[in-house]
């Protein structure tokens with residue numbers, strides 16, 4: 142699928158309902174980023190803004206980047222509803238460049254083909270101030286055979302090893318496949334996610 146087609150598909154998906162995802166932050170974002178001192182953050186592929194708004198509520202200055210204007214409109218609305226402000230940037234995550242260094246780059250379920258995935262992670266690690274963090278949570282490739290939901294194409298799924306390799310040069314704090322409980326009509330299911338948290342050592 143080309144970028145324009147992918148963007149249109151996301152716009153349509155975000156137009157169809159109120160919030161496609163929950164407005165609560167992802168559980169691993171909450172668990173692993175709560176202890177970080179607020180600074181400047183980029184949420185790459187921010188969608189409807191659930192993680193960006195959670196960070197902003199904790200005092201982070203957040204730039205929410207996504208190529209879907211419809212998703213970003215909802216992110217801006219979610220921020221306003223929570224009385225916080227976030228900077229909204231409509232851009233392709235694979236070519237976006239921030240104006241300066243930041244303390245956190247969050248990448249949450251930005252399921253891209255291998256080249257895009259690698260570009261995003263290799264760029265993200267160069268945007269960090271010393272002590273800064275790249276945080277990745279995404280559908281793991283193993284989810285296709287052993288987990289619930291998520292993309293059915295292995296091409297757009299992550300693996301821990303590949304994510305760690307792309308973040309070469311950072312100190313890896315967490316690198317694992319984690320289970321996420323999903324409540325469905327037929328009971329609880331487990332989705333498998335790649336979780337990687339990596340830090341640029343302080344000088």
Ligand SMILES: C[S@@+](CC[C@H](N)C(=O)[O-])C[C@H]1O[C@@H](n2cnc3c(N)ncnc32)[C@H](O)[C@@H]1O
Pocket residue numbers: 147151162167185186187188189190191192206207208209212232233234235248249250251252253257
């Ligand atoms: C599954 S959603 C996740 C949204 C959000 N990170 C979250 O966890 O709720 C994936 C998001 O990535 C965005 N996206 C996909 N490919 C992109 C690209 N090349 N550049 C920018 N955004 C992209 C989509 O528009 C969508 O909002």
